[in-house]
Amino acid sequence: xxxxxxxxxxxxxxxxxxxxxxxxxxxxxxxxxxxxxxxxxxxxxxxxxxxxxxxxxxxxxxxxxxxxxxxxxxxxxxxxxxxxxxxxxxxxxxxxxxxxxxxxxxxxxxxxxxxxxxxxxxxxxxxxxxxxxxxxxxxxxxxxxxxxxxxxxxxxxxxxxxxxxxxxxxxxxxxxxxxxxxxxxxxxxxxxxxxxxxxxxxxxxxxxxxxxxxxxxxxxxxxxxxxxxxxxxxxxxxxxxxxxxxxxxxxxxxxxxxxxxxxxxxxxxxxxxxxxxxxxxxxxxxxxxxxxxxxxxxxxxxxxxxxxxxxxxxxxxxxxxxxxxxxxxxxxxxxxxxxxxxxxxxxxxxxxxxxxxxxxxxxxxxxxxxxxxxxxxxxxxxxxxxxxxxxxxxxxxxxxxxxxxxxxxxxxxxxxxxxxxxxxxxxxxxxxxxxxxxxxxxxxxxxxxxxxxxxxxxxxxxxxxxxxxxxxxxxxxxxxxxxxxxxxxxxxxxxxxxxxxxxxxxxxxxxxxxxxxxxxxxxxxxxxxxxxxxxx
Amino acid sequence: xxxxxxxxxxxxxxxxxxxxxxxxxxxxxxxxxxxxxxxxxxxxxxxxxxxxxxxxxxxxxxxxxxxxxxxxxxxxxxxxxxxxxxxxxxxxxxxxxxxxxxxxxxxxxxxxxxxxxxxxxxxxxxxxxxxxxxxxxxxxxxxxxxxxxxxxxxxxxxxxxxxxxxx
Numbered sequence: 001x002x003x004x005x006x007x008x009x010x011x012x013x014x015x016x017x018x019x020x021x022x023x024x025x026x027x028x029x030x031x032x033x034x035x036x037x038x039x040x041x042x043x044x045x046x047x048x049x050x051x052x053x054x055x056x057x058x059x060x061x062x063x064x065x066x067x068x069x070x071x072x073x074x075x076x077x078x079x080x081x082x083x084x085x086x087x088x089x090x091x092x093x094x095x096x097x098x099x100x101x102x103x104x105x106x107x108x109x110x111x112x113x114x115x116x117x118x119x120x121x122x123x124x125x126x127x128x129x130x131x132x133x134x135x136x137x138x139x140x141x142x143x144x145x146x147x148x149x150x151x152x153x154x155x156x157x158x159x160x161x162x163x164x165x166x167x168x169x170x171x172x173x174x175x176x177x178x179x180x181x182x183x184x185x186x187x188x189x190x191x192x193x194x195x196x197x198x199x200x201x202x203x204x205x206x207x208x209x210x211x212x213x214x215x216x217x218x219x220x221x222x223x224x225x226x227x228x229x230x231x232x233x234x235x236x237x238x239x240x241x242x243x244x245x246x247x248x249x250x251x252x253x254x255x256x257x258x259x260x261x262x263x264x265x266x267x268x269x270x271x272x273x274x275x276x277x278x279x280x281x282x283x284x285x286x287x288x289x290x291x292x293x294x295x296x297x298x299x300x301x302x303x304x305x306x307x308x309x310x311x312x313x314x315x316x317x318x319x320x321x322x323x324x325x326x327x328x329x330x331x332x333x334x335x336x337x338x339x340x341x342x343x344x345x346x347x348x349x350x351x352x353x354x355x356x357x358x359x360x361x362x363x364x365x366x367x368x369x370x371x372x373x374x375x376x377x378x379x380x381x382x383x384x385x386x387x388x389x390x391x392x393x394x395x396x397x398x399x400x401x402x403x404x405x406x407x408x409x410x411x412x413x414x415x416x417x418x419x420x421x422x423x424x425x426x427x428x429x430x431x432x433x434x435x436x437x438x439x440x441x442x443x444x445x446x447x448x449x450x451x452x453x454x455x456x457x458x459x460x461x462x463x464x465x466x467x468x469x470x471x472x473x474x475x476x477x478x479x480x481x482x483x484x485x486x487x488x489x490x491x492x493x494x495x496x497x498x499x500x501x502x503x504x505x506x507x508x509x510x511x512x513x514x515x516x517x518x519x520x521x522x523x524x525x526x527x528x529x530x531x532x533x534x535x536x
Numbered sequence: 537x538x539x540x541x542x543x544x545x546x547x548x549x550x551x552x553x554x555x556x557x558x559x560x561x562x563x564x565x566x567x568x569x570x571x572x573x574x575x576x577x578x579x580x581x582x583x584x585x586x587x588x589x590x591x592x593x594x595x596x597x598x599x600x601x602x603x604x605x606x607x608x609x610x611x612x613x614x615x616x617x618x619x620x621x622x623x624x625x626x627x628x629x630x631x632x633x634x635x636x637x638x639x640x641x642x643x644x645x646x647x648x649x650x651x652x653x654x655x656x657x658x659x660x661x662x663x664x665x666x667x668x669x670x671x672x673x674x675x676x677x678x679x680x681x682x683x684x685x686x687x688x689x690x691x692x693x694x695x696x697x698x699x700x701x702x703x
Contacts, residue, residue, distance in 0.1 A: 053568060057575055061613070068614065075614030082575035234553040237560040244564050399589055399693075 026229035031217035034232055037111065038215060039239035040104035045203065046240045047097040050247065052196065054090040064188040066181050069144035070261040077258060088251030094136055096247055098276045101132050110327045113216035119311040121209040124202050126307050131199050138191040140274055141184065149262035150271035152187070153179050158296045279338050282345030367535055370475050373461040375438025376450045378431055390447045401442050413439060434465045460530025463523045472514065475534060483514060490532040498528050587693045590623060593633060594690035599667055601626045601649045606694065623683055623694060624649065624656065626667055635683040635694055636669050642676040656680065
């Protein structure tokens with residue numbers, strides 16, 4: 001008598017044919033010579049599935065707009081339970097997938113599995129390799145940090161510079177005018193819709209072709225066959241488990257750097273692509289000026305073309321690849337070239353220490369009134385956050401700032417500063433006015449913007465206010481008219497000139513009414529940094 | 537020539553392989569599912585609420601609820617927004633202040649105060665509450681939610697809902 005389970009299985013098989021299909025898939029004959037080198041395809045497929053799963057999870061909490069992308073990703077990593085791990089799995093999974101896909105291709109190459117009749121299988125594999133790179137390229141714009149922004153700027157410029165198709169590609173990627181919201185949406189759509197769909201289709205074709213033509217037998221083997229299940233499946237699963245273990249440990253113990261939000265005005269940032277694009281990055285350096293197209297298009301295109309044509313050309317001409325040792329030597333040579341380029345690409349100037357650099361173009365936030373910036377710095381240095389939140393936070397005795405309208409008069413608030421400060425009434429009037437400006441004019445947007453200002457600029461703004469520079473100099477449209485406006489100072493004066501001017505204004509500017517200032521070293525450095533960062 | 541799988545060690549090896557084939561997807565799937573579940577279902581680790589200034593209550597009449605509007609900061613995912621909120625505030629004869637959340641505890645519709653009946657009435661499904669927020673008539677099954685409050689002189693400050701203070 002048939003058990004209920006058998007009857008149900010029989011019904012499903014009868015109606016869908018799935019159990020029979022799975023069974024024939026598992027019990028397919030493969031060459032007995034197949035073994036551990038043949039596991040990479042399964043690992044690559046597994047990693048693609050992990051990328052899909054973690055990508056979906058990220059998308060559930062991710063806002064694909066330039067305004068919100070970085071903050072939503074920060075939210076995922078810092079506030080959502082398990083978010084750091086999910087992001088880590090996705091980030092490191094991308095790198096591991098590139099490695100595994102290359103190992104898979106190298107194995108196929110060394111074993112000569114691209115030869116007739118498996119040309120189409122090889123071509124599908126080459127297309128999948130390109131898709132894997134396309135995933136990487138479109139994916140790393142999405143955190144919308146400096147690396148994402150500048151990486152995309154360089155990529156889209158390269159595309160736009162291609163002869164003939166350049167302008168069309170620039171339009172298609174939404175980067176004809178600038179890398180912005182349209183580019184972001186295009187890359188997001190590519191990364192989450194078009195590329196996955198294309199990859200799934202190609203994987204299906206690739207697996208079908210592998211099954212159709214079978215695994216390449218060893219050349220000198222006696223064509224002995226065995227079943228895919230359980231031995232080869234066991235090997236595949238062991239390799240998959242190892243890959244998962246590596247990925248899991250990387251996600252647990254290696255931080256994925258979030259970096260600062262994309263800042264198009266940050267000229268101090270040294271753009272570097274992800275490690276798997278470093279070889280292209282380095283290649284471009286060898287071809288300056290009009291030769292750039294050789295590094296950006298011709299050589300990469302030739303490499304892809306030679307990969308695609310390999311099964312057709314090799315059959316006739318490249319006898320050297322007949323043996324595995326020779327083929328392995330070719331792979332080793334290609335790997336050495338790639339490694340040399342990647343290593344050279346990773347060398348170069350480090351990200352500068354922000355303390356020592358000044359962004360020539362300035363920071364948008366520096367366009368805020370100096371009193372707001374200094375007021376925010378005083379809010380911090382006098383520990384006002386002990387009683388007041390900025391917008392939101394844990395419950396505190398005083399009202400939050402930045403969201404509710406203040407209920408007290410100007411005099412009451414200024415008196416409150418004097419009464420409340422642990423520093424007592426020692427706070428001079430200009431500082432109190434700056435704090436008052438901050439407290440009374442804060443808005444949610446402003447309060448979220450100000451924490452991004454670098455500490456030395458905050459300190460510089462404080463020194464500016466404390467020294468009452470605004471009595472004589474205009475900054476960002478407000479201040480006195482006795483002295484010149486200080487906006488755009490970086491174009492007119494050097495750091496040394498300003499330092500000398502503080503010490504003896506009359507020497508450098510004959511007739512100047514400005515008194516001498518002798519600041520402490522750090523105060524002077526931060527004040528000059530602030531002044532030089534002011535926009536035009 | 538490979539060893540055939542008909543002998544006993546071969547069968548044991550095959551069984552072990554099949555067990556591993558079953559165990560590995562279970563371990564990987566279980567781990568990923570656990571993290572996916574945590575990621576999707578768990579609350580955010582950091583959540584803040586804000587005391588909001590709801591205005592002056594010195595002119596309010598005893599036992600006559602008044603709807604007041606105020607702005608409070610709301611942490612909404614990765615954003616903190618200033619959101620317009622309201623509360624029904626009552627003051628009893630001892631000047632004790634109560635502030636009710638403006639949603640019916642049945643399905644969240646905005647209810648109103650009907651002065652002639654001295655009841656809060658929900659227009660959606662007809663729930664009724666007395667001036668203390670207790671249910672007079674269903675389908676609501678529990679009293680109106682209350683804000684945490686504090687008074688600074690005559691100024692009323694509203695905090696989180698009392699039964700959702702666990703954020």
